[in-house]
Amino acid sequence: MEVTQDLxxxxxxxxxxxxxxxxxxxxxxVSLLSWWYIFLKLFAIRREVRLTGKFEDAFWHNQxxxxxxxxxxxxxxxxxxxxxxxxxxxxxxxxxxxxxxxVDAAAVMDGTRRAMRATYQREMDRLESHLxxxxxxxxxxxxxxxxxxxxxxxNAFRGLANVGQATLAHVAPGIAEALVATAMGLFAAIPAVVxxxxxxxxxxxxxxxxxxxxxxxxxxxQRQP
Amino acid sequence: xxxxxxxxxxxxxxxILAVAVHGVFFALLYFGFAxxxxxxxxxxxxxxxxxxxxxAAPPVQAKVEKAVQAPxxxxxxxxxxxxxxxxKPVLSIVEGVEAKPAAxxxxxxxxxxxxxxxxxxxxxxxxxxxxxQAAAIGRVIDEYTGKIIGKVRRNIVMPPDVANDAxxxxxxxxxxxxxxxxxxxxxSSGNAVYDNAVERAILKSQPLPLxxxxxxxxxxxxxxxxxxxxx
Numbered sequence: 001m002e003v004t005q006d007l008x009x010x011x012x013x014x015x016x017x018x019x020x021x022x023x024x025x026x027x028x029x030v031s032l033l034s035w036w037y038i039f040l041k042l043f044a045i046r047r048e049v050r051l052t053g054k055f056e057d058a059f060w061h062n063q064x065x066x067x068x069x070x071x072x073x074x075x076x077x078x079x080x081x082x083x084x085x086x087x088x089x090x091x092x093x094x095x096x097x098x099x100x101x102x103v104d105a106a107a108v109m110d111g112t113r114r115a116m117r118a119t120y121q122r123e124m125d126r127l128e129s130h131l132x133x134x135x136x137x138x139x140x141x142x143x144x145x146x147x148x149x150x151x152x153x154x155n156a157f158r159g160l161a162n163v164g165q166a167t168l169a170h171v172a173p174g175i176a177e178a179l180v181a182t183a184m185g186l187f188a189a190i191p192a193v194v195x196x197x198x199x200x201x202x203x204x205x206x207x208x209x210x211x212x213x214x215x216x217x218x219x220x221x222q223r224q225p
Numbered sequence: 226x227x228x229x230x231x232x233x234x235x236x237x238x239x240x241i242l243a244v245a246v247h248g249v250f251f252a253l254l255y256f257g258f259a260x261x262x263x264x265x266x267x268x269x270x271x272x273x274x275x276x277x278x279x280x281a282a283p284p285v286q287a288k289v290e291k292a293v294q295a296p297x298x299x300x301x302x303x304x305x306x307x308x309x310x311x312x313k314p315v316l317s318i319v320e321g322v323e324a325k326p327a328a329x330x331x332x333x334x335x336x337x338x339x340x341x342x343x344x345x346x347x348x349x350x351x352x353x354x355x356x357x358q359a360a361a362i363g364r365v366i367d368e369y370t371g372k373i374i375g376k377v378r379r380n381i382v383m384p385p386d387v388a389n390d391a392x393x394x395x396x397x398x399x400x401x402x403x404x405x406x407x408x409x410x411x412x413s414s415g416n417a418v419y420d421n422a423v424e425r426a427i428l429k430s431q432p433l434p435l436x437x438x439x440x441x442x443x444x445x446x447x448x449x450x451x452x453x454x455x456x
Contacts, residue, residue, distance in 0.1 A: 009255050040240035
């Protein structure tokens, strides 16, 4: 005769001890947050890639820098891509330095590059925001889940000490409860790790594109009379 | 450049998607996993010596009905056509009387054949319903007997040196609510220590699990429980 132990998912959670429930709640919160960031970054990075491609096209097909600048500064701030901002910062600085007399060509180029470098850093910082959170969720939440599990199993075994004869039926529900915490930890961690790796790679590629654009744009400016 | 704090785009859709992912995941867990052990239901089996003659049955019925009905129309309808309506009662009575022996004898002959398909069809339907009901009740009883035995078994403090085939049978009288009124050893396992251990476990397991349906309690008033060290 089998031991009829009716276990449903809800039972497993509601019967768990206080600390295990706390751990589960924390993991749920973390998981929600990390999925939010995952989608947020997914949209943001896709948008950035799209805008970068668009601007690169526009830049190489339209050699008139003033017209391009008007186009860029005409779009609203939040619709500008990172590359457009880098371009605008470089061009503005270049024109300002050119207007000052007595600044030699090398100094003008240095100033322009510094301006572009600063904007580039700021844009990278914006793109990389929240990635650290995903990385820490990926590495820490399995341990948090494991902690909940260990605590739950400790409780299950302590309960075992109170009965004379140890049967599997005594321990099994407690262990199942405890293992839910590990499952939740893994559920939070796996997507976070995958997303982190993916996004880090995507952002690296974007960074390379920005850098090469900066170099090429410097060359274009240097050729300007 | 002025330091502008950029809002991340698509905050709301991302939030909705994140919640949706969790909703889907928990729905999967909730509906995908039912860690419920289904008790083996009682199965009722009808044993048939041979398959019923499904093809042969209808013609038999039709033939018999014709045989029964045939005498009446023949003898009542004929005068109807031949005579005016006023005389019909007299005639029909006469005819009816005359016809009776013939019809009766025919009916008598037909009866065994008629009764078989007609009555057994309705009976079978009723019997099947009854059997289904009994099976449903039997399932509940099996389920809760299983639960009771499971609960008791968990509380048995197994004494040493119990043979694997030791089999103790108890008759347990229950009160509504699952309290144990009395236990009686109906068949000893041959190991008094084991018998006592089981009895203590039964008392310790109070209240025993009972179905929520109060009308079922009558079936649990007197329970026969069989305990073996190894199932």
